[in-house]
Amino acid sequence: MPLSVFSLFTTLLLSSAAYAADDTFTWPNNTLAAVSLSYDDALHSQLDNAVAALNKYDLKGSFYLTLASPVFQTRKQEWQAIAEQGHELGNHTINHACRGSLPNRSWVTPENDLDKKTLAELVSEVKTANSILKQLDNQELRTFTLPCTDNLAGGEDYLKEVTPLFIGIKSNVADIPKSMQSVNIKRVSVISAENLTGEQLIALVKEAGSHGTMVNFTFHGVGGDHLAISSKAHLTLLSFLAKHRNHYWVDTFRNISLHITSHQE
Numbered sequence: 209m210p211l212s213v214f215s216l217f218t219t220l221l222l223s224s225a226a227y228a229a230d231d232t233f234t235w236p237n238n239t240l241a242a243v244s245l246s247y248d249d250a251l252h253s254q255l256d257n258a259v260a261a262l263n264k265y266d267l268k269g270s271f272y273l274t275l276a277s278p279v280f281q282t283r284k285q286e287w288q289a290i291a292e293q294g295h296e297l298g299n300h301t302i303n304h305a306c307r308g309s310l311p312n313r314s315w316v317t318p319e320n321d322l323d324k325k326t327l328a329e330l331v332s333e334v335k336t337a338n339s340i341l342k343q344l345d346n347q348e349l350r351t352f353t354l355p356c357t358d359n360l361a362g363g364e365d366y367l368k369e370v371t372p373l374f375i376g377i378k379s380n381v382a383d384i385p386k387s388m389q390s391v392n393i394k395r396v397s398v399i400s401a402e403n404l405t406g407e408q409l410i411a412l413v414k415e416a417g418s419h420g421t422m423v424n425f426t427f428h429g430v431g432g433d434h435l436a437i438s439s440k441a442h443l444t445l446l447s448f449l450a451k452h453r454n455h456y457w458v459d460t461f462r463n464i465s466l467h468i469t470s471h472q473e
């Protein structure tokens with residue numbers, strides 16, 4: 209065949225192969241989408257409200273613990289107990305340092321300003337947090353959520369340095385992915401769920417289902433504490449997910465990460 213037709217032919221072949229790879233991505237039991245329920249910062253309302261709701265509907269969540277939090281320190285046995293129930297304990301650093309130089313960051317204290325810390329300090333902190341969490345849950349594989357979505361410690365990219373320590377990383381806030389091909393499991397985006405209603409949360413799950421992708425909810429307070437959603441909104445979402453298990457795969461981010469990695473390899 210003439211060269212131009214040949215190159216068109218190979219181009220078509222290549223592009224159809226790319227589509228085929230996307231089309232063959234499947235979730236367990238042919239569900240439409242994966243749903244990760246994450247709870248950041250180690251808050252009282254998570255142990256007091258969110259865990260009971262998850263257990264009521266037999267759904268598993270991922271708890272990204274800030275280990276310097278008094279709520280971690282004083283309720284350690286309860287965090288250990290939820291890991292035994294099948295929930296995930298994730299790394300969210302020890303001190304939750306964020307960049308004080310960014311807009312609206314007057315709440316960042318000078319001693320915990322990520323701009324004033326070093327890459328070495330943060331890498332060490334993240335490794336120590338992994339060891340402490342392992343003492344609680346005895347898990348080898350761990351996931352991470354980047355505090356404040358800030359990756360620069362003293363101007364250097366600490367997220368890049370700690371990436372090999374984790375099987376999945378939530379690093380930024382963005383819309384629901386339109387295809388799984390675009391998802392990098394070490395740089396997953398989340399939906400910040402504060403103040404959303406149950407109906408809004410459910411609409412996001414359905415949107416992920418329409419794309420065959422995933423929705424990663426990041427909650428903070430549930431019926432209390434900061435950046436909260438109401439207990440009612442949270443229960444409405446969980447009740448919907450429990451009723452539609454055949455459509456939506458709800459699991460820990462650890463298990464979702466393992467599934468995506470095995471598909472992409």
Ligand SMILES: [Zn+2]
Binds near residue numbers: 248249300304355356
């Ligand atoms: Zn946080």
